[in-house]
Amino acid sequence: xxxxxxxxxxxxxxxxxxxxxxxxxxxxxxxxxxxxxxxxxxxxxxxxxxxxxxxxxxxxxxxxxxxxxxxxxxxxxxxxxxxxxxxxxxxxxxxxxxxxxxxxxxxxxxxxxxxxxxxxxxxxxxxxxxxxxxxxxxxxxxxxxxxxxxxxxxxxxxxxxxxxxxxxxxxxxxxxxxxxxxxxxxxxxxxxxxxxxxxxxxxxxxxxxxxxxxxxxxxxxxxxxxxxxxxxxxxxxxxxxxxxxxxxxxxxxxxxxxxxxxxxxxxxxxxxxxxxxxxxxxxxxxxxxxxxxxxxxxxxxxxxxxxxxxxxxxxxxxxxxxxxxxxxxxxxxxxxxxxxxxxxxxxxxxxxxxxxxxxxxxxxxxxxxxxxxxxxxxx
Numbered sequence: 001x002x003x004x005x006x007x008x009x010x011x012x013x014x015x016x017x018x019x020x021x022x023x024x025x026x027x028x029x030x031x032x033x034x035x036x037x038x039x040x041x042x043x044x045x046x047x048x049x050x051x052x053x054x055x056x057x058x059x060x061x062x063x064x065x066x067x068x069x070x071x072x073x074x075x076x077x078x079x080x081x082x083x084x085x086x087x088x089x090x091x092x093x094x095x096x097x098x099x100x101x102x103x104x105x106x107x108x109x110x111x112x113x114x115x116x117x118x119x120x121x122x123x124x125x126x127x128x129x130x131x132x133x134x135x136x137x138x139x140x141x142x143x144x145x146x147x148x149x150x151x152x153x154x155x156x157x158x159x160x161x162x163x164x165x166x167x168x169x170x171x172x173x174x175x176x177x178x179x180x181x182x183x184x185x186x187x188x189x190x191x192x193x194x195x196x197x198x199x200x201x202x203x204x205x206x207x208x209x210x211x212x213x214x215x216x217x218x219x220x221x222x223x224x225x226x227x228x229x230x231x232x233x234x235x236x237x238x239x240x241x242x243x244x245x246x247x248x249x250x251x252x253x254x255x256x257x258x259x260x261x262x263x264x265x266x267x268x269x270x271x272x273x274x275x276x277x278x279x280x281x282x283x284x285x286x287x288x289x290x291x292x293x294x295x296x297x298x299x300x301x302x303x304x305x306x307x308x309x310x311x312x313x314x315x316x317x318x319x320x321x322x323x324x325x326x327x328x329x330x331x332x333x334x335x336x337x338x339x340x341x342x343x344x345x346x347x348x349x350x351x352x353x354x355x356x357x358x359x360x361x362x363x364x365x366x367x368x369x370x371x372x373x374x375x376x377x378x379x
Contacts, residue, residue, distance in 0.1 A: 004064065006215075007297065008284035009057050014299025015280060016057070017306050018341070019050030020127065024310070025337040028318060030256055032328040037248055039330050040255050043337070045244050046237065048264045049276035051130060052204045056277050058134060059208030062141075068149055068213060074142060081138040084367035089131040091364040092308050093124035099312070100124075121192040125311045129195035136198045137205060148209045155210055159203075163270070166203035170265040173200065200265055204273055211281075222282040233279035236272040243268055305348035305366065306341075313343045 026043030029035050066072055097118060101107055109118055122129035137144070151158030179190040194200065211218040222229060244262045247253040253261070263269050288296070317339060326332055355362025356370045363369055 006060070006064065007293070008281050009060060010300030011284040011288075011293075011296040012053060012057055012277075012280050012300075013303040014296045016050045016053050017299060017303035019047035020307060021310060021337060021340055021344075022047040023050060024126070024314060025333060025340065026259070028314060028336070029328045029333045032333075034329075035255055036330040036333075037245075037255060039333060040259075041241060041244055043333075044255075044259045045240050045262060048240065048262075048269055049273045052201055052264050052273040053277050053280075054130065055134075055137070055201045055205045056208035056211075058137070059144075059205045060212045063148070063209045063212035064215070068145060068152075072142075072145065077141060078138065082135070083363070085131055085134055085138070087364055088308065088367045089122075089128060089135065090119070093119055093122070093128060096124040096128070096311070117188065117192075121195040123192075123195070127307060127311060130307075132196050133198055133201065136196060137201075140198070144206065144209060147206060148213060151206065151210055152213060155214065159207060159210060162203050162206060163274070167267045167270050169199055170270060171267060173197075174263070174265045194265075203270070204277070207274070207277070219285060222278065222285065226282060229275075229278045229282050233275040236268065236275035239268045240272050302345055302348040305351055306344040308365075309347045309351070310340055310344040313340050313347065317343075 022043040026040055026047075029040060029043065066077065097109055100109065109115060118124050120132075122132040151162070173193060177190060177193075179187040181187050181190065198205075240262055243266075244258050247258040247261060248255065264273055284296075314336075317336060321328070321332070321336070328336065351365055352362075355366060359369050
């Protein structure tokens with residue numbers, strides 16, 4: 001298949017970035033004693049597809065640029081991928097750790113073995129674990145290529161089997177497995193398993209790879225089954241919300257307990273991610289109004305940097321709100337979300353401008369040189 005730019009992937013990145021901001025906004029809103037449970041559901045439940053769908057997009061892009069029929073050099077692949085992800089991960093981890101030390105005066109995170117744990121598990125900031133998992137996915141790329149080639153012999157059977165295995169493993173990891181071992185390192189590995197263990201997201205990653213390899217057939221199948229796809233999305237979204245409201249109103253869970261139960265790794269969460277992925281890809285594969293396409297494209301282009309920088313913005317916004325005595329009521333929470341999006345997007349644009357003047361800064365913070373980034377954005 002010739003190399004091509006699929007705009008649906010850009011639009012999905014943009015929507016996913018909005019969802020990630022929603023999840024973290026919802027977490028901050030818990031500081032307010034009387035959180036609106038419905039707004040909380042919008043921020044914390046409806047958005048639960050956001051992180052897993054990034055793995056779908058990543059795999060889709062990888063296999064579009066490196067299809068199974070093309071020659072594959074593992075060393076060249078790892079050099080490119082580590083530059084694009086590992087360098088920004090290390091740079092942003094260092095920035096967040098330095099900021100934490102400067103703001104708190106606490107130097108303990110620089111002591112061994114804690115400093116190693118911070119870098120190994122993405123603990124410098126709550127969003128960085130995604131990059132750790134992504135690096136592990138890259139490291140095992142030959143295995144995924146072999147697995148995809150096997151699944152392509154019988155895609156429906158292979159993907160369904162992988163989906164059932166994914167639901168089973170995630171259920172065990174989420175609700176049964178606990179860190180109660182005698183060995184310190186084993187406990188550490190289990191405690192931080194959500195921050196590095198790729199087994200939690202194998203299905204959605206391999207789905208992206210298979211759909212990429214079968215792109216024309218995938219598009220045609222979505223078009224033929226448009227109504228079932230939309231119905232499946234609606235049913236899984238309803239399942240997520242019903243489970244959440246059941247826990248809150250009938251089981252009397254706190255909102256935090258509810259969202260820690262109804263998450264993307266729960267059985268309904270895995271299905272909801274699948275439903276949302278198919279729904280969004282179908283919707284964004286169609287011609288969009290020019291203004292909407294421009295907005296989504298802009299969100300997609302800035303999604304990586306917004307994802308990396310937004311915790312800084314949220315930290316200082318919360319400090320400011322606390323200083324002036326404003327609580328995170330429902331209207332303030334919405335304003336907080338919108339302000340985070342606007343300010344993070346501005347910072348992303350500034351970082352791009354600075355990166356254009358200093359290629360080393362661009363390489364460290366974005367994983368690419370200015371000319372390479374411009375080429376990708378025009379493609």
